[in-house]
Structure formats: C-alpha cells, structure tokens
Amino acid sequence: MTGQVRTVDGRVAGRRGQATRQKLLDCLREMLDTSPYRDVKVIDVARMAGTSPATFYQYFQDVESAILEIANDMAKDGQRLKALTEDQGWTGKGGYAAAEALVDGFLEFWREYEPILRVVDLASAEGDKRFYKVRQSILTAVTTGLTEAIEEVQAKGKTGDEVAPNAMAGTLVAMLAAVSGHQKGFETWKIKMKDVRPALSTLVFMGITGKKPPR
Structure with a gap:
C-alpha cells in the first residue's frame, strides 16, 4: 500500500492501521469468492479479520464502499489489458x-477478479455510477487502444475502411468482456474454454484486419 491512507474521519492511518485496513479488504475479497455481496455483513468481515465492526467503520462507511476500494485497485491493474493493444503488428501470424494474447489477457483478468467484477457489473446495471x-x-482504455490499432491497419491500406474503427473496437471489447464473464456458463453448455479461445482470437483478428487468420 502506497501513499497516505486516511480513516473515515480524515485522520492519517499509521502503519498498523494501514495493515488492519488491508487485512479487512483481503478478508472481504475472500468472502466474496463464496458469498453474494449482499449477504456479506460488516460483523462477518471484522470477525474474519480478527477485529471489531467498530474498527471496520474507522476505514469504510459500509461494505459497498470497501468493495469499491478493491474495485478501484482492480481498475488500475486493468490497464494491463490496454497494454496488450499497443505496439503490435496486427497483420499476419504476428x-x-x-489477438491470442489479448484474448488470454481478458480471460485471465476475469478469472482473477471474477467476484469483484460480478459486483461491479451488478451495481452498474442497477445504476450505481x-x-x-x-x-x-x-473497458474504455482497451477500446481506445484497439481503435488506434484498427486506424493504423487501415492507414497502411492493409484492410478496407468499411467499418468505423471505434465501432469495431467497442464491439470487440464488449464481446471479450461478455465472454470472459461467462466462462463458467460455457461449462454448462458443454463447451470447452480451450475451444472458445481460438474462436475469440479469430473474431478479434478478423475485426481488426478484415481478413481470415493465417494458417
């Protein structure tokens, strides 16, 4: 944890306070792995962290505000997805x-943060800004990166300009996010993720280049 960490009333937390705060966040994240977030109570998080609800409320107003802290850290880590769109030669086997690396990045990110993303998606759908x-x-960061990639491919004349780059990029990112969030669902359809991966990679490659992948 870097930088100053403040309590709800504005005091700067010391090293021990920062460690306690982080332990509360770690326990909360662990509980979200197995419980719907609305079933997670402050008293349960505090008990798991070996402290009291009063201590929890020193650092967070409620469970949702604590989840938001975890989600903000996740968003910072999510910038690694945008990096997968940069400085790539999007034509040919390379x-x-x-495209495969971008697909793998999305699938891995969603697996790593699935409990938090589940809350983010639900709260977003309910209108929590x-x-x-x-x-x-x-998602906007990745969309921007892919838009620039498609514009570059079009500028080099290696593909047609029938599709608006930002529209194609947004469509691909929405697809990647939706499929990545549905990995467990594919299992119920008896579809193996090892088969989904090349399907996604093909669609991403074709969306960017307008061409079939090289054999």
Whole structure:
C-alpha cells in the first residue's frame, strides 16, 4: 500500500492501521469468492479479520464502499489489458498471436477478479455510477487502444475502411468482456474454454484486419 491512507474521519492511518485496513479488504475479497455481496455483513468481515465492526467503520462507511476500494485497485491493474493493444503488428501470424494474447489477457483478468467484477457489473446495471465508472475505466482504455490499432491497419491500406474503427473496437471489447464473464456458463453448455479461445482470437483478428487468420 502506497501513499497516505486516511480513516473515515480524515485522520492519517499509521502503519498498523494501514495493515488492519488491508487485512479487512483481503478478508472481504475472500468472502466474496463464496458469498453474494449482499449477504456479506460488516460483523462477518471484522470477525474474519480478527477485529471489531467498530474498527471496520474507522476505514469504510459500509461494505459497498470497501468493495469499491478493491474495485478501484482492480481498475488500475486493468490497464494491463490496454497494454496488450499497443505496439503490435496486427497483420499476419504476428497479428494473430497478438489477438491470442489479448484474448488470454481478458480471460485471465476475469478469472482473477471474477467476484469483484460480478459486483461491479451488478451495481452498474442497477445504476450505481461509482461502479459504472470503474467498469468503464477498464473497458474504455482497451477500446481506445484497439481503435488506434484498427486506424493504423487501415492507414497502411492493409484492410478496407468499411467499418468505423471505434465501432469495431467497442464491439470487440464488449464481446471479450461478455465472454470472459461467462466462462463458467460455457461449462454448462458443454463447451470447452480451450475451444472458445481460438474462436475469440479469430473474431478479434478478423475485426481488426478484415481478413481470415493465417494458417
């Protein structure tokens, strides 16, 4: 944890206070792995962290505000997805490898943060602007990166300009996010993720280049 950490009443937390705060966040995240977030209570988080509800309320107003802290940290880490769109040669075999890397990045990110993303998606759908902002900060960054990639491919004349780059980029990112969030669902359809991966990579490559992947 870097920088100053303040309590709800504005006091700067010391090293021990920062450690307690982080332990509360870690326990909360662990509980979200197995419980719907509305079933998670302050007293349960505090008990798991070996402290009291009063201590929890020193650092967070409620469970949702604590989840938001975790979500904001997740959003910062989500910038790694945008990095997968940068400085790539999107044509030929190298381009297909770049598409695979982007797909793998999305699938891995959603697996790592699935409990938090579940809350973010639900709260966003219910109109909570705080969580909507978190979600958009991740997806907008990737959309911007892919838009620039498609513009570059079009500028080099390696594909047609029938499709608006930002529209294609937004469509691809929405698809990647939706599929990544549905990984467990594919299992119920008896679809293996090892088969979903090349399907996604093909669609990403074709969306960017307008061409079939190289054999």
